[in-house]
Amino acid sequence: MSSADTTARAAGDSGGMRYLDSLPRRVVTVYVPLVLFVFVLLFPFYWMAITAVKPNNEMTNFNQFNPFWVVAPTLDHIRYLLLETSYPGWLWNTTLIAAAATFLSLIASVFAAYAIERMRFSGSRQIGLGIFLAYLVPPSILFIPLALMVFSLGLYDTKFALILTYPTFLVPFCTWLLMGYFRSIPFELEECALIDGASRWQILTRIILPLAVPGLISAGIFAFTLSWNEFIYALTFIQSSENKTVPVGVLTELVRSDVYEWGALMAGALVGSLPVVILYSFFVEYYVSSMTGAVKE
C-alpha cells in the first residue's frame, strides 16, 4: 500500500468525505462565511468594549478619529459608573437574587425530577408533561397578574419578589434537564441500595446526587444566567434604585432623556455582561449540554 493511499485513508477516517474538497473550494464555502458569521456575532461586543474606554471627544468626532480604534483610552466611564452611580449595588443585588433563585429552584427541581423520573407514582407522567408545558409559559403573559400578587403579598420593591418569581421559569427548566440526567443513571444502583436497606432520602443524597453532579452544574449555571438576564419581572416589581438589578438599573437610571452617556452605558453593559461571560467561559460544555439537552430530551 502506497503512502499516499494511507494518508487518504487517514484523512477519510478523521474527516468523512473532506478529502474530496480542494482547499480553495473550502476557503470559499466554509472559512469565508464562518469568519463573516463570527465577525457579525462578535462585533457588538467589540463596539461595547471600545466605546467603554473611549473619551467623549473621540466618540463623537468621526472626522479626526477612526471610530474603530481608540487613541487615548480612558477609565473615566468605568470610574464614573462604579463611584458615582448605584451600579455596584445593582451588581450585588443581581448576584444575590440570581444565586438565591437558582438555589431555591435547584432544590425544588432535584426532588421533583427524582420523584417524576424514579418513583413512578400515580400521575407522574402527567406531571412530567405539565412541567414541560410550564416551561413554555412566557413571562410576558404572567407579569401583570404577578405584579398584582406581588403587591398584595407586600413584596413589591423587595428582592423577595424576584427570588420567588424567578423559579416560575427556572423550576420547569431545571426539572426537565435533571429528569434527563437521572434517567441516564442505571436503575440497578438504586436497587442494590434498596436491598442494602437504604431509604429514598439516602439513595438520593448518597447515590443519585453524586452521580448527577454534571447535571446539577449544568442546571445551576444555566439557571443563574437566566436569572441574571431576566428583565421584565425586575422592571415591573422593583421601583427604588437601591433594589434594582443590573439590566434594569442600566436602562432606567443611566439613560437620561436629555443626553446619552454612551461611554457609561457601554461600560455598564460590559461590566454587567462580564460575570456571565466568565462563568460561561469556565463551563462551556455544561452550557451546551444544558441547552441541547433541554430540546433533545
Added chain:
Amino acid sequence: MTTDTLGGVARRRPWISPHALRRNLVAWIFMLPAAALLVVFLTYPLGLGVWLGFTDARIGRPGMYVGLENFEMLWDDSVFWLSVFNTVLYTTVASLLKFALGFWLALLLNEHLPFKAFFRAIVLLPWVVPTVLSAIAFWWIYDAQFSIISWVLIKWGWIDAPINFLGDVANARASVIAANVWRGIPFVAITLLAGLQTISPSLYEAAALDGATAMQRLRYVTLPLLTPIIAIVMTFSVLFTFTDFQLIYVLTRGGPVNATHLMATLSFQRGISGGQLGEGAAIAVAMIPFLLAAILFSYFGLQRRRWQQGGTDR
C-alpha cells in the same frame, strides 16, 4: 425499608396496596416544593391573568367583572391590531432568518475545522450575554447621528447621509428584527449542530457513492433526519420571539408611531405604565391562542421524535 423493596411487586396489583400508597405519599412529599412554587407563582397567576382580562382593574383599585368589554375595546383599537400585525411580522421574518442563518452556521461548524470548540464557544456568546445589555449596544450601533454602520457606508460611498435606523417605520422594523436575529442565531445553530453530530457519516458516504450531489445530500439525508429537532428548536424560537419584550423596550419602546409595538410591549404600556391592568391582561390573554398553537406543534414534534428513534410513545 422492606416495604420499598416490595413496592415493585405491589405496583402490579390492580388495587392500591398500602405499599403503593406509602410510595405515592413519599413521592408527593418530594414533589411538594416544586409543585407549591409552580402552583402559587405560575398556575394561579395564569388563571388570575385570564380573569383580569375580564375586569376593569387598575393599579391600586380592584376591578369589577365587565365581561368582554376589554376585548370589544381592543377589537376596535387600531393600535392593538397594528401590534398584532407587528408581532406576526416580527416573529415570521425573524424566525425564518434565524432558521436559515442558524442552519447554515450549524453546517459550517459541523465541518472539520481547526479550533472547532473555540468557534462553537464564541458563537454562543450573543445568547449568553443579557439581552438588555446587548440591546443597549445595538442602540448605540443604531444611533441616528453616530452609527458605525452609517459611518462605514458613507466612507465606502454607498450613502450620503446617516441612516435613520430607529426613526423610520421600515428601518425601525428591520433594525429590531436584525437585533433579534443576531441574538437568536446561536441558539438555533448550536442545537441544530447537536442534531447534525448524531447523523452517521456513513449515510453521506452511501449517498455520495450513489451519485448524490452535496445539495442532494443536504436535501435528502440531512433535512429528513433533522426534521424532528428542527420542529422543536423552531417552536421554542417562535415562542420566545412572539413574546419578546426586552429588545423592543430598549430599542424603540414601540415607536416610531407604534410601528414596532409588539403585543407584549403594548400589554406592558397599557397595563403597567398606563395602570390599566385589565386592558393589559386582555392583550396578554389575546396572545394565548398563538402560544397554544405553538405548544401543540411542539408536543406533536416530541411524539414524532420518540417514534422515529424507535422508542415508544410514552
